[in-house]
Amino acid sequence: MSAPFSKEEWAEIRRQSTEVLPDLLDQVGLPKALLPYQGRTIAKLESSTCQVLFIEKSRRIGLTWGFASYAVLRAGRAKAAGGMDVMYISYSQDMTREFIDACGMWARAFSTAAIQMDEFLFDDSDDEGVRAIQAFRIRFASGFEIVGLSSAPRSLRGKQGVVMIDEAAFVDSLKELLKAALAFLMWGGQVVVCSTHNGAENEFNVQIQDILSGRSAYDHMHIDFDEALIDGLYQRIALVTGKTWSPEAEADWRENIIKFYGDGADEELFCVPTMGSGAWLTGPLIEARMTSNAPVLYLDLPPNFLHLPELERLVLLAPFMEQLEAALKLLDPALMHALGFDFARVADLSVASLLSIDKTLKRSSALTVEMRGVPGDEQKTIIKMILQAAPRLVGAAFDATGMGWTVAEDMGRIFGLRDKDNQGGLVHAIKFSQEWYRINMPPLKTAFEDDAIAISKDDNHLSDLRLVKVIRGIPMIPDSRTGETNKRRHGDFAVALALAHFASRMQWHEYGYIPVPRAPTKFDSGSSGRDDGAPYRLSGMRRSRGIY
The missing domain is CATH 3.40.50.300 (P-loop containing nucleotide triphosphate hydrolases)
Known part of the structure; x- marks a missing residue:
């Protein structure tokens, strides 16, 4: 990290800098x-x-x-x-x-x-x-x-x-x-x-290095962030927002901003380009698409959850289940929906991303659920509830790597599992590979660039999407993690969103035709025929699958 100062050290630096002219803040006025x-x-x-x-x-x-x-x-x-x-x-x-x-x-x-x-x-x-x-x-x-x-x-x-x-x-x-x-x-x-x-190999950094090395006379x-703060950035923010400035308040704000950017702080705040080709999606672009007001629900269970009596387990789950039921009732029945689910059990988060699809084919977050420390059976119950409640569900894609396969398999028993030839029901079991990322991540980036997607405002989601890097030409999640100790994230929302966007493009529809009673003809036993010209209708059931 290129921010060598702790919160306390920064507060002391700012206090000393303002004490040089103790009456300055009172004399400046406007x-x-x-x-x-x-x-x-x-x-x-x-x-x-x-x-x-x-x-x-x-x-x-x-x-x-x-x-x-x-x-x-x-x-x-x-x-x-x-x-x-x-x-x-x-x-x-x-x-x-x-x-x-x-x-x-x-x-x-x-x-x-x-x-x-x-x-x-x-x-x-x-x-x-x-x-x-x-x-x-x-x-x-x-x-x-x-x-x-x-x-x-x-x-x-x-x-x-x-x-x-x-x-x-x-x-x-x-x-x-x-x-x-x-x-x-x-x-x-x-x-x-x-x-x-935007990465050490980017043309912008190439030009900067040419200037610094003397090869260019520009x-x-x-x-950087700290230079702007020393010049009064936070004091101006405090003035505009009606807050009282103090060294301690600035130090707290500075620390929160650095945490907000996580591992991207060096590049985004301190002008240190990352090795490789940099972030796949830019911070400004992600924030510009955070226009959805859809709920983001969190369930964080204690490590000893399975050792607790059943009644205590139900009490711990009850508030979350009430929130989930309330959120599901708000889903728009006129819109199609698609789900993406990134499974984790120990180190990382499980994230479910439900997208709605409107008539202009714009995808919008309808509901996001994040689970930490939640056992597999409880996760399956929650995902089943979402799938059953989602109106006009057109697809669901599951991380089928490792233990995630059991969730995909169990949901496939209920909603139908797609096979390797993309035939079958609603559930896609995805074995992640470089080829999958190579083919399916570019459409998601295009959706961000074309304003064809809207996600909820959440700082963790920004960090997750910023974590995606272009590795050997393919957008992927690197091994690095973001967030605080015991709350680490591994791009979990980015994976769930990519799965949901994939499922929304692999649409599955079932059309039912209600049979109309067939008029008797002269060939039927006991029939005297019919000559009123009434049309006959075909009856039956067909399934249609499409990708766009």
């Missing part, structure tokens, strides 16, 4: 809009010698908000004062919209004459034809504008000005994007590349 590191960044950009600036930074420090102020100042100036267009690029449309909104706020604060923000489409011809790329922009009375563009290198064609590439380590092709952006320098433009890290800044 704070300056920009924190010192945000101000230093803008000062660097305003320098006439700064053409290309690379910034490696921590998450959650508000640097993009500072960039928005610079964008407004630059685009709002007349050409003679150095004004020019500003183009903002990120990997996410949501991030781009937020940036444009922040620019609108700064424009009002600076009283800069700006036409209302609008959204537009422009044609982008390439070898595949003509496509339309959505963008956002604010136009200023100076004649210049701030434009939010896609991360495709071709979106920069025919443009000139300042290019800002935010979270650059996560765009599809940073190398090609930089080629297009650096062409702006020929006519006095400027390029800003800012990001948290400007460079480094702003």
Whole structure:
């Protein structure tokens, strides 16, 4: 871990730093809009010698908000004062919209004459034809504008000005994007590349290492979590949220944030890229999909549970079972559902992820159940309850590795077990392999990228999804674990979600046809025939299976 200070040590450091000028906090009054590191960044950009600036930074420090102020100042100036267009690029449309909104706020604060923000489409011809790329922009009375563009290198064609590439380590092709952006320098433009890290082999880190080694002459800044805190990040957060700042409160908050990121704290907070290709899903992308309000239920039983009298065991289970029954009653009967279950008994968690599927095929968390120290029979009872209550169930995928096979087998007895040729009932028994991950993890990532999935807000789930790494080109769960002692996690929710998403795509349906009494004919014994023209209907049962 790159955070060498304990909670107590950090509190003492902050106390000493504020005691240098004991009356400062009382004298400041309304704070300056920009924190010192945000101000230093803008000062660097305003320098006439700064053409290309690379910034490696921590998450959650508000640097993009500072960039928005610079964008407004630059685009709002007349050409003679150095004004020019500003183009903002990120990997996410949501991030781009937020940036444009922040620019609108700064424009009002600076009283800069700006036409209302609008959204537009422009044609982008390439070898595949003509496509339309959505963008956002604010136009200023100076004649210049701030434009939010896609991360495709071709979106920069025919443009000139300042290019800002935010979270650059996560765009599809940073190398090609930089080629297009650096062409702006020929006519006095400027390029800003800012990001948290995404692995040691990522192009962003390659560029940083070239700068640090002297191979590249670009400007460079480094702003990690502790540097931002020393510059007053938490004091600003306390001010905005109405809390009272103190060294102890800041130390507690700092420790909680580091725990929140778990093993990803080095990369996400302290600018230390992980070995390999980094996290499979980015923190910002995961958080952007945490839009579901579905319940997350927890059952944590003591180690001696099986040694307790039956009545005591029932008493321990009763509160959870009541919560589960209440949650199952809230499931929408109009939606289809699919279940994924990652089994564990001793060291790790068992996690059940139930997804709903709406008419637009968007998957959303409908219920998540996490179990620690729960015996196998109790787990089977809980899973059976979920499967029986889930409306329009189209599939259930179970981790059938080791002891997980017994749960998959028992559920298969009730709901039907799929065979190796994908024939049979609802239950898929999955033996995890590199091939399974290679084929089935990319669709889950696409769902996150395309806003085709929504999950519940849970910090443990964020850590679990961040734990997935690309190992030899395949997204997998490495051996490392996150969380506190005796509460360790091994990407358990990520596995359950992957199983549920897999099951939701391997849909199984059974259609029943109610037979209509057949009209007698002249061939029937004792029949005089029928000539009223009434149609005959086929009757019977058929099963339809489909994958999409």
